[in-house]
Amino acid sequence: MSEPSSAVPAPPQQSVSVRVQGLRKSYGGTPVLKGIDFEVQRGEIFVIMGPSGSGKSVLLKHIIGLEAPDEGDIFIEGESVRAEGVMSKYRMALVFQSGALLNSLNVIENVGLYLSEHRLKKPDEITRIATEKLEFLGLKNVADRNPGELSGGMKKRVAIARALVIEPQLILYDEPTSELDPLSAVVIGEEILNLQKRTHVTSLVVTHDRDLAFGIADRIAVMHEGEILALGTVEEIRRHKHPVIHRFLNADFRPNHQQQHS
Amino acid sequence: MFENIGEMIVLLWRTLRALPQVFRQRQKVFDQLFEIGNASLLMACVLALFIGGVIALQTGPVLAERGLSSAIGGLVGLSICKELAPVMMAVLIAGRIGSAMAAEIGSMQVYQEIDALRTMNINPIYYLVLPRIVAITISLPILVLFAILVGWFGGGLVAVLNEKIAITFQSFFTNLRLVVELGDVLNGLFKSTVFAVVIGTVCCHQGLVTIGGPRGIGRSVTKAVVNSIVLVLILDYFLTRFLLYLEK
Numbered sequence: 001m002s003e004p005s006s007a008v009p010a011p012p013q014q015s016v017s018v019r020v021q022g023l024r025k026s027y028g029g030t031p032v033l034k035g036i037d038f039e040v041q042r043g044e045i046f047v048i049m050g051p052s053g054s055g056k057s058v059l060l061k062h063i064i065g066l067e068a069p070d071e072g073d074i075f076i077e078g079e080s081v082r083a084e085g086v087m088s089k090y091r092m093a094l095v096f097q098s099g100a101l102l103n104s105l106n107v108i109e110n111v112g113l114y115l116s117e118h119r120l121k122k123p124d125e126i127t128r129i130a131t132e133k134l135e136f137l138g139l140k141n142v143a144d145r146n147p148g149e150l151s152g153g154m155k156k157r158v159a160i161a162r163a164l165v166i167e168p169q170l171i172l173y174d175e176p177t178s179e180l181d182p183l184s185a186v187v188i189g190e191e192i193l194n195l196q197k198r199t200h201v202t203s204l205v206v207t208h209d210r211d212l213a214f215g216i217a218d219r220i221a222v223m224h225e226g227e228i229l230a231l232g233t234v235e236e237i238r239r240h241k242h243p244v245i246h247r248f249l250n251a252d253f254r255p256n257h258q259q260q261h262s
Numbered sequence: 263m264f265e266n267i268g269e270m271i272v273l274l275w276r277t278l279r280a281l282p283q284v285f286r287q288r289q290k291v292f293d294q295l296f297e298i299g300n301a302s303l304l305m306a307c308v309l310a311l312f313i314g315g316v317i318a319l320q321t322g323p324v325l326a327e328r329g330l331s332s333a334i335g336g337l338v339g340l341s342i343c344k345e346l347a348p349v350m351m352a353v354l355i356a357g358r359i360g361s362a363m364a365a366e367i368g369s370m371q372v373y374q375e376i377d378a379l380r381t382m383n384i385n386p387i388y389y390l391v392l393p394r395i396v397a398i399t400i401s402l403p404i405l406v407l408f409a410i411l412v413g414w415f416g417g418g419l420v421a422v423l424n425e426k427i428a429i430t431f432q433s434f435f436t437n438l439r440l441v442v443e444l445g446d447v448l449n450g451l452f453k454s455t456v457f458a459v460v461i462g463t464v465c466c467h468q469g470l471v472t473i474g475g476p477r478g479i480g481r482s483v484t485k486a487v488v489n490s491i492v493l494v495l496i497l498d499y500f501l502t503r504f505l506l507y508l509e510k
Contacts, residue, residue, distance in 0.1 A: 061377075064381050065380075065381075066377050066380060066381065088383060092381070093381065093382075094377075094378075094381045096374050096377070096378060098373060098374060100373065100374040100375050100377065100378035101375070101378075102370070102375050102378070102379075103369075103370075103373075103375070104366075113382065113384070114382045114383075114384070117382070117384045117389065118383070118384075119286075166382065
């Protein structure tokens with residue numbers, strides 16, 4: 001006989017853990033991922049930082065299932081993503097670098113697309129939910145606009161709203177602040193933090209923006225040429241002695257500028 | 263082109279397997295039908311009018327010289343409905359609609375919109391390919407039917423107005439009705455249905471395999487149109503052989 005408590009449905013789990021193990025991928029004989037290992041805890045904001053071309057976006061595509069690895073595996077809550085039904089069992093969303101909004105749909109249709117295509121809610125309910133998500137991201141008056149009419153920052157926020165509709169347990173951000181001015185970048189960073197606080201979603205952010213990484217991360221992995229060079233807390237990464245990391249974190253247009261002033 | 267035929271067959275097979283979902287995608291099918299009709303009906307009628315006219319112009323005087331001017335109705339009627347209307351409309355649709363399909367799907371591929379669909383567990387075959395192939399398969403035979411009627415009218419007009427032919431409308435259509443049977447029209451409609459599936463599959467496939475930026479999209483559009491037309495013309499020969507065999 002089951003215990004009384006088991007009859008009460010458990011609240012939906014708001015976050016999942018991710019483990020990447022020995023991930024390797026080559027394109028046309030050129031290795032892009034050279035054995036990636038790391039683990040992201042439930043509800044953590046984990047940032048993968050590194051210069052352009054280091055394989056960060058390819059790694060994200062593997063985690064969301066858009067690419068298949070040559071070797072290695074990815075585990076969500078300890079289950080291999082290769083096992084049947086695992087990818088559809090967990091709610092995951094990817095916020096693309098470009099936003100990747102469908103140009104044939106207006107903003108509110110884009111945001112409600114997941115619900116409408118899967119027929120999860122009635123049209124009125126979809127409109128209500130999509131409007132709510134847009135308002136949450138400070139996008140009240142853009143519902144009827146086409147994606148082409150939006151600024152870069154707005155597109156990214158609409159893409160986040162579209163991801164939120166899925167009520168994701170894992171949200172992946174691909175260069176969320178690229179092409180944005182510093183103020184818009186701060187707004188996006190705040191949205192990522194707010195979202196994590198409100199929903200406890202596990203967030204995996206890929207970026208080459210040092211300010212964003214240090215501003216939002218619980219832990220940071222630094223990636224370079226398909227390998228993870230270092231993994232640790234913000235302070236640990238700041239103090240890291242690896243020359244590539246040191247160069248990346250201290251890159252400056254006028255490297256002697258500070259010394260001259262001090 | 264031929265190295266991709268296997269992939270195209272797989273795409274078509276997946277689309278056919280998705281057919282039971284077509285009712286759920288009916289709005290997209292209607293949107294596509296409207297787009298195809300809107301973009302092509304007038305052009306199809308103009309094209310058919312002149313094709314009918316030129317057939318009458320080329321053959322009419324030769325027949326008239328031999329005292330066979332009354333046979334022109336049958337000749338124009340048969341050649342339009344069995345061959346020229348299905349093939350010319352397929353070429354027109356490949357150019358106007360196939361290119362648009364390849365460009366739209368190609369740009370969605372390049373700008374990661376299709377990846378975005380996949381991350382939302384939305385199958386691009388259900389969402390993009392199925393409505394387009396269904397819509398083109400419905401609309402091309404309808405366009406061909408219009409083209410047949412307008413083509414016959416164009417042929418009749420030239421037969422009446424050209425002084426070397428100079429027969430009446432009544433004589434033109436009496437001979438046409440004597441020679442052309444319902445089966446001949448159905449023959450043309452069957453061909454156009456097959457052509458529509460080929461054009462839809464080739465152009466959607468080409469869109470889905472687009473790589474690169476705007477240049478890649480341009481390359482895809484060109485390949486989609488050229489491959490569609492080449493395949494239509496090759497298939498036309500074999501379909502004609504097959505249908506002639508059935509007529510025996």
